[in-house]
Amino acid sequence: MKKYLIDSDILIYFLKGKQEVVEKLSQIPIDDLYISRINYTELIYGAYNSSKINQNLKVIESFLDSFKVLEFTQISSLIFAKEKARLKKMVI
Template sequence: MIYMLDTNICVAIIRRRAPHALQRLTEQTIDNVCVSSLTVAELEYGVAKSSQPAQNQRALEQFLLPLAIVPFDELDAEVYGHVRAALEAHGQPIGAIDTLLAAPAPVPAAARSTRPT
């Protein structure tokens, strides 16, 4: 199974606030763990607005170094459109950014790893 980490779990691992998640991550082969390019964009945004951007940039780069970064592609864009429309139709919109981040999740054999905000 491939685990796609979301922004919240990445931040928690980088800050060492998710020992259980870090343990599970270390139990996986590195080929089974990835992040979306959109998650990387969110993480870069966090670095840019932080009070210690240089230190946080280094920490982010170290964290991402062994991970595959999955690009957001046309299929993801199509899934995004359908998911966002369905959520709005059911009165459960989650916002454009969160929907974009969720779009790659239905990819076969991918499991999202998340942490509540």
């Protein structure tokens, strides 16, 4: 069975109700969706950087509680750095 690590932008689009994102994510079982600790941090930062901090924190924390959170370790950092460098060299 496929598992999906959801990007922060996709999470934000979902929270904002972007129709195509909501439809696509709604088709995937919640047990197959994951976020990273970095995603979690970015969305919480966004709430603190907003004009409605408490309201946005409640919405985001409730939303993020639905997902399994993958921790970001030193090995994860190394893999990310190598993969990002490799992808940057690709011509798309």
